[in-house]
Amino acid sequence: MAPPSIRPTAIAGLLEIRSAPHVDARGFFLNAWRAEEWQSCWGERPLHQLNLSRTERVGALRGLHTQLGPTPEAKLVRCLRGRVWDVAVDLRSGSPTWGQWQALELTPELANAWLIPEGCLHGFQVLEPGSELLYLHSAPYRPEDQLGVRWDDPQLAIAWPLPPVDLSPRDQQLPLLAQLPDLQP
Structure with missing residues (x-):
């Protein structure tokens, strides 16, 4: 089987990964x-958690969320069923792409995944009913380190x-970015 192809984006560390x-x-x-093949993009990050979400309704939106603090997390997101429009937003202090977003359609047919680095928000919108996402997380879930933006x-x-x-x-009550002064560039 061919190794996955890795496509960088305008946001450093945000990668589209396609498998064959x-x-x-x-x-x-x-x-x-497969750790040996994914090492070039995942690096030495541990795998702490594997989550599965299912969203029934077209147009449903989840996000924008991230985990910061002492245990920031990276995510690898893959669509197992349906189709989603997945978004990442760079909130890394000092990043030249701070506040910029990138989007990618994830589908099982494309066999693609999205590596979202630490310090980036994540959200998605469902384009087909019953869409399912699988997430690999590099850090354990810590509610006190969760952060979101509208x-x-x-x-x-x-x-x-x-x-x-x-x-x-929860997502309806998230603050605007301007209301989070600690996250400004």
Whole structure:
């Protein structure tokens, strides 16, 4: 099986990773994680947590979230079912792309994943009903280190593809970036 291809983005460390599944009459087999092949992009980060989310409704939006503090986390996000529009926002102090966002459509057919580095917000919008995402996390979940920013923050001006629906109460209450002075460049 061919190693995954890695495509950098305008945000340093934010990578699209595409795998080549082996397809036959039975379906397909995809090597979704092999440490030797992924070392070049994942580095020495540990794998602390594996999460699965399912979102039923088209237009549903989750995010924007990150974990900072003493245990910042990187995420590797892959769509197992359906189709999502996935967004990452650079909030790393001193980064030349601070406050900029990148988006990528994740689908099982593309067999792609999104490596979101530490210090970047993450969110997504569902484009097909019943979409499922698998997340690998480099740090254990710590509620006290969680941070979020509103999906419709005018400073970020993210161009979501659909009118958002089904926002969680938590996501509806997130602050604007301007309300978080510790996160300014």
